[in-house]
Amino acid sequence: MNNNLSLTGSIKPLLLSTAIVSALTGCSSLGSLIGGASGDEEFQKGVYASAGIGASRLTPSVDKFPGLDVNDRVEPAGQVTIGADLTPTFSVEIHSADLGSAGFSPSAGADGSSSAGRYNYHMNGVSALAYVGKNKYNASREGITAYGRLGLAAIDGSTVNNSLVYEREDGAPVLVGAGVEYGTRSGLGLRAEAMTNGSDASYGQVGVLYRMGIGSRKKPQLAQAKPVLSTPVQQVAPAQPVIAAAKVEVDGDRDGVMDSRDNCLSTPMGIAVDHTGCQAMSSMIDMVLFDIDSAELNSSARRILSQVAQQVVANPNAVINLEGHADATGDANYNMSLSNRRADSVAKFLVAQGVRQSQLVDIGAYGETVPVQDNNTNTGRAANRRVELFGKGLAR
Numbered sequence: 001m002n003n004n005l006s007l008t009g010s011i012k013p014l015l016l017s018t019a020i021v022s023a024l025t026g027c028s029s030l031g032s033l034i035g036g037a038s039g040d041e042e043f044q045k046g047v048y049a050s051a052g053i054g055a056s057r058l059t060p061s062v063d064k065f066p067g068l069d070v071n072d073r074v075e076p077a078g079q080v081t082i083g084a085d086l087t088p089t090f091s092v093e094i095h096s097a098d099l100g101s102a103g104f105s106p107s108a109g110a111d112g113s114s115s116a117g118r119y120n121y122h123m124n125g126v127s128a129l130a131y132v133g134k135n136k137y138n139a140s141r142e143g144i145t146a147y148g149r150l151g152l153a154a155i156d157g158s159t160v161n162n163s164l165v166y167e168r169e170d171g172a173p174v175l176v177g178a179g180v181e182y183g184t185r186s187g188l189g190l191r192a193e194a195m196t197n198g199s200d201a202s203y204g205q206v207g208v209l210y211r212m213g214i215g216s217r218k219k220p221q222l223a224q225a226k227p228v229l230s231t232p233v234q235q236v237a238p239a240q241p242v243i244a245a246a247k248v249e250v251d252g253d254r255d256g257v258m259d260s261r262d263n264c265l266s267t268p269m270g271i272a273v274d275h276t277g278c279q280a281m282s283s284m285i286d287m288v289l290f291d292i293d294s295a296e297l298n299s300s301a302r303r304i305l306s307q308v309a310q311q312v313v314a315n316p317n318a319v320i321n322l323e324g325h326a327d328a329t330g331d332a333n334y335n336m337s338l339s340n341r342r343a344d345s346v347a348k349f350l351v352a353q354g355v356r357q358s359q360l361v362d363i364g365a366y367g368e369t370v371p372v373q374d375n376n377t378n379t380g381r382a383a384n385r386r387v388e389l390f391g392k393g394l395a396r
Helices: 007-024 031-033 298-314 330-352 380-386
Strands: 046-058 069-072 074-086 090-108 114-132 143-158 174-183 188-196 199-210 284-289 319-324 358-364 386-392
Touching: 046 090, 046 188, 069 330, 074 143, 074 199, 114 174, 284 298, 298 330, 298 386, 319 330, 330 358
Parallel strands: 319 358
Antiparallel strands: 046 074, 046 199, 069 090, 074 090, 090 114, 114 143, 143 174, 174 188, 188 199, 284 386, 319 386
16 A cells, blocks of 8 residues: 555544534433433434545646646545434534545656655545435434435645645535445444545545444333322312113023124024124035036026025025135146136025125135045046035024
């Protein structure tokens, strides 16, 4: 490295800046910044420190120095930073960077002398950072966030040797940049960013940062109220108890479920019910069979379903589940679709017979996955081409 990084010298102006950061966060001391605000997972004000290394590209202007050329532009660089998180979106930083030195090639002067050497770049600045991404709301900005940088920076330049005749022109002190940051729950994080002053100094770096006190921050505990001593007061006679009218629960159909929670108020005696007061749906009430590769209802299926519809219509609180099935002939996806069409045919027939749509609470299709007999025989395949009906709330 040409010209060792003077990061130790960069720390001195940052020590003074710590007090400024404390004032910006609205805290009376560095300790209060570390303590943060309430909420273990939510954003908290706080301070952090960062250090990074990278590379700079230096392009000093030689327009006023005829014959002088820049022969070394890319240099190792490093930066130290002290920052403060003010809001989930905004942070401020004070930073100091050693950007290395630009090299100049020798040039012959009018008197035959030559000039060569290097010019050091050292940048001090203050920046505002604007964060984006949902992780910015975490106390440690845990996860990945991105940010933009806008600030003011001043370059303190100096020549390495006395033989170099060069004087840098100060440009606009604006510093812009962008970066990404990865934070952890402990407060330790990583950064990668690039910055430029828009004229003769640009640099990129990767670094580490640490948000102080993040790992130890806890949600504030409500202080227990201390007893307040006061002078004795006159005792007041206790109020007379108010006797409320007792609410009487009624079980009209005597199924063990009170009418206030009973969805089937006329369940016959002896019928097992669930917690809603309706007949428990624990067994199949009927089944209809279909022809090969067909979802059309045959005469036998229509007769069975007509009887089921009469039962359901006679019991307004009854509900029905339908499960469509197919045999294993052909493609499995096709059989799934076929079993769904069979269940729909049954549902449409029941509705046409007066069953309300709301009484058909579940229509499922199972394709060839739930056979009741062996699919390797004609008899077994015929039994598997079916729709099963399950119900509750039906009087026997």
